[in-house]
Amino acid sequence: MAIPDDSSARTRIRDAALERFGRDGVNRVTIRAIAADAGVSPALVVHHFGSKEALRRECDAYVVATMRGDGIDNTDELSDAAAGNARGLSRMLDAAAPVRRYLARAFLDGSPEAAALFDEIVDLTAAWLADGEREGRVRRTEQPRTRAVVYVTHLLAPLAFDEHVARVLGVEDLHDIDVTLRFSRVAIEMFTHGIFTDERALDAWDAVRKERES
Amino acid sequence: MAIPDDSSARTRIRDAALERFGRDGVNRVTIRAIAADAGVSPALVVHHFGSKEALRRECDAYVVATMRGDGIDNTDELSDAAAGNARGLSRMLDAAAPVRRYLARAFLDGSPEAAALFDEIVDLTAAWLADGEREGRVRRTEQPRTRAVVYVTHLLAPLAFDEHVARVLGVEDLHDIDVTLRFSRVAIEMFTHGIFTDERALDAWDAVRKERES
DNA sequence: CGGCGGGCTGAACATTTGTTTAGCCTCAGG
DNA sequence: CCTGAGGCTAAACAAATGTTCAGCCCGCCG
Numbered sequence: 009m010a011i012p013d014d015s016s017a018r019t020r021i022r023d024a025a026l027e028r029f030g031r032d033g034v035n036r037v038t039i040r041a042i043a044a045d046a047g048v049s050p051a052l053v054v055h056h057f058g059s060k061e062a063l064r065r066e067c068d069a070y071v072v073a074t075m076r077g078d079g080i081d082n083t084d085e086l087s088d089a090a091a092g093n094a095r096g097l098s099r100m101l102d103a104a105a106p107v108r109r110y111l112a113r114a115f116l117d118g119s120p121e122a123a124a125l126f127d128e129i130v131d132l133t134a135a136w137l138a139d140g141e142r143e144g145r146v147r148r149t150e151q152p153r154t155r156a157v158v159y160v161t162h163l164l165a166p167l168a169f170d171e172h173v174a175r176v177l178g179v180e181d182l183h184d185i186d187v188t189l190r191f192s193r194v195a196i197e198m199f200t201h202g203i204f205t206d207e208r209a210l211d212a213w214d215a216v217r218k219e220r221e222s
Numbered sequence: 223m224a225i226p227d228d229s230s231a232r233t234r235i236r237d238a239a240l241e242r243f244g245r246d247g248v249n250r251v252t253i254r255a256i257a258a259d260a261g262v263s264p265a266l267v268v269h270h271f272g273s274k275e276a277l278r279r280e281c282d283a284y285v286v287a288t289m290r291g292d293g294i295d296n297t298d299e300l301s302d303a304a305a306g307n308a309r310g311l312s313r314m315l316d317a318a319a320p321v322r323r324y325l326a327r328a329f330l331d332g333s334p335e336a337a338a339l340f341d342e343i344v345d346l347t348a349a350w351l352a353d354g355e356r357e358g359r360v361r362r363t364e365q366p367r368t369r370a371v372v373y374v375t376h377l378l379a380p381l382a383f384d385e386h387v388a389r390v391l392g393v394e395d396l397h398d399i400d401v402t403l404r405f406s407r408v409a410i411e412m413f414t415h416g417i418f419t420d421e422r423a424l425d426a427w428d429a430v431r432k433e434r435e436s
Numbered sequence: 437c438g439g440c441g442g443g444c445t446g447a448a449c450a451t452t453t454g455t456t457t458a459g460c461c462t463c464a465g466g
Numbered sequence: 467c468c469t470g471a472g473g474c475t476a477a478a479c480a481a482a483t484g485t486t487c488a489g490c491c492c493g494c495c496g
């Protein structure tokens with residue numbers, strides 16, 4: 009009775025919180041709703057975690073640990089490189105749907121822990137892209153840091169807007185494996201060839217810049 | 223006195239709501255905070271709009287109208303095409319910062335009006351991309367609809383994650399014109415050439431698909 | 437001048453919601 | 467058996483918050 013096993017009420021509460029926080033955002037979720045999902049009383053939630061805020065932090069910590077690979081040996085680096093993801097990003101995209109949803113939400117809600125994780129993911133991605141440049145897999149750029157951020161946000165985008173993406177594509181669940189596969193195909197195409205056939209857009213940008221300088 | 227002018231309390235309230243809703247999300251914002259920003263009493267907010275929900279809808283309507291181009295003749299189609307944006311998207315990216323922020327937030331919060339606007343933007347973008355294909359400006363794809371969604375979400379991403387992007391780039395305000403310019407340069411590069419030099423990622427995807435089929 | 441309608445407010449109200457309190461029930465250890 | 471600690475709960479509490487109410491103030495119309 010000293011060590012609660014993984015289906016203990018405490019774990020059920022945390023999982024329920026993870027699910028609801030990720031789906032609806034922290035401030036739209038009540039302790040009572042979490043308690044109901046976990047099949048316990050609201051008071052027990054506070055009994056175990058102290059407060060709603062502390063529960064959120066615990067979810068953050070759990071998700072961050074998952075992302076960092078604690079407990080799961082997810083060292084499929086070859087597949088990461090092949091699919092075009094840094095390890096940090098890859099972990100996120102490979103994680104279970106609730107964890108993914110929670111993370112995207114956490115980034116949008118803006119907790120300090122989420123911010124730190126975001127920075128870390130950007131760092132890993134930047135390093136991975138730099139490696140790729142050196143090896144000739146990745147195009148050169150004058151702004152590697154900015155490009156890393158752009159890349160990360162672009163991969164995060166479908167997670168953030170999953171509701172709309174699913175609706176437009178007419179699918180029930182964007183996290184379904186087949187849907188993910190179809191969707192990611194298009195994203196990979198964009199990352200491989202771009203979407204434009206010529207440099208018109210780049211030229212237009214240069215024109216705007218020149219005009220602003222004068 | 224029949225027609226309230228544009229600096230009337232009613233307008234001030236709506237602008238304050240727009241700003242706060244966009245910055246913090248609807249449910250983190252209180253009527254009292256909006257009232258304070260607008261320099262009026264909480265009761266006046268309800269007096270003019272009926273309820274917080276109705277106020278949100280009015281903000282939605284205002285922003286949607288702005289996006290649709292009501293009141294502003296924003297028919298700079300040449301520039302749109304040159305910069306690589308469909309008209310709906312271009313309007314959004316050109317709008318004032320508070321409006322942009324509000325819209326991104328609205329998409330994330332998921333109101334019906336926002337969903338309809340999202341669909342409309344995707345439609346406009348899909349049409350614009352189809353035109354581009356016909357004219358040879360845009361690469362062909364087997365999944366035009368999916369690509370339109372991907373493109374839209376990718377352009378929305380920095381708006382959604384602006385807090386993190388600004389922090390990583392070390393800038394105060396992502397909506398500053400110079401920052402926007404620097405950032406969009408990298409995005410345009412990605413949309414023009416992609417980021418990979420070879421088809422390794424695409425091949426990896428094909429391999430995964432083949433494996434799943436067997 | 438008189439009143440009246442609308443913009444506007446302070447205060448009160450009701451509900452939601454995070455949290456606290458007091459105590460129940462079970463079970464391991466003496 | 468008994469006792470105490472910990473998981474667990476119902477009920478109460480307090481703060482936040484959307485909303486309502488009664489009425490003030492001021493310019494316009496009759």
